[in-house]
Amino acid sequence: MKRSLKLLALCATFSTGIAFSGAASAQYSLTLCGASPGGLWSLIGAGVDNAVKAAHPGSTVTYQTSGGGFANVMQIEQKKCDLALIHDAEAKAALNGEEPFSGPIDSMKTVAVIYTWAPMQLIVNRDFAEEHGISTLEDIAAKQVPARILLNRRGNVASGVGESMLNAVGASIENLEAWGGSVTFAASKEQGEMMRDRRADAILNSLFVNHSSIRQLAEAIELSLVPITEATADTVAAEWSIGKYTIPADAYDWADNDTLTVTLSAQLFAHEDADPEMVKDVTAALIDHVDQMQGVHKAMSPLDAKLMAGASTVPYHPAAEAVYKDKGLM
DSSP, X not given: OHHHHHHXXXXXXXXXXXXXXXXXXXXXXXXXXXXXXXXXXHHHHHHHHHHHHHHSTTOEEEEEOOSOHHHHHXXXXXXXXXXXXXXXXXXXHHHHTOTTOSSOOOOEEEEEEEEXXXXXXXXXXXXXXXXXXXXXXXXXXXXXXXXXXXXXXXXXXXXXXHHHHHHHHTOOHXXXXXXXXXXXXXXXXXXXXXXXXXXXXXXXXXXXXTOHHHHHHHHHSOEEEEOOOHHHHHHHHHHHTOEEEXXXXXXXXXXXXXXXXXXXXXEEEEEXXXXXXXXXXXXXXXXHTHHHHHTTOGXXXXXXXHHHTOOOSSOBXXXXXXXXXXXXXX
């Protein structure tokens, strides 16, 4: 009898060791929905892949191109992706059932904040700004300036926020056209080409500060970085549930002062029914191997665990929240 009990105890210990070992070395094959290939989100996808690999060798997080954050809401809703990148403004629109959604969608849950520093930048040809006395976005409306303004492609959240900024100051598309100006919807790469060719006077787009496309444009023509007023920032931030942002004067050699604007942030999401163990492991991997995220691009260097735990638009997945609380981050 004693030998039997010892044998059973030994088997139980061995089995427990196997289970623990399996959990510690779990391997994942996950899909992360991002946006177009080659952009920052694809680099972030690589960072998530590297972090998960570092924590769970043999794992793979495959980046899947998509139409961007609005499309990714539906990808998560339909469980076509394990993880997805979505802007805070896009998530807010989904929760409220606003366009382009036909009704409220709340199946997505936050895993981590990825960045909060993609400000809307109003970049104006300096000669044009001086000719028309443009020192704030509000001046375009007050002086009925015939400005040719470039927004991102329709369906992109930066385009929607940009249009809201114009509307907030009274420079709607209709008004601009009545004043002899225009609004053209174009991809970021096209915007730089149009500005260089003098086919547009201003770009209003969400870009990282000192983005390479801005540096290249500044080498071709003289630029001005134009702020919005506090009142406009408050109006647009409240409409989209986004934050305000000040671009420091030393961000560009050609910027004269600090520039107030609003900013988009990107977050990593999972479905509310996602495997809690997977969500827990991915969250812990991002925290423990944040250097893998920071290393994909210099723009990601400010990312840290505290920022990851700071989302407010959409509730965290319970498994992710548990990790942050366990690490004293919530």
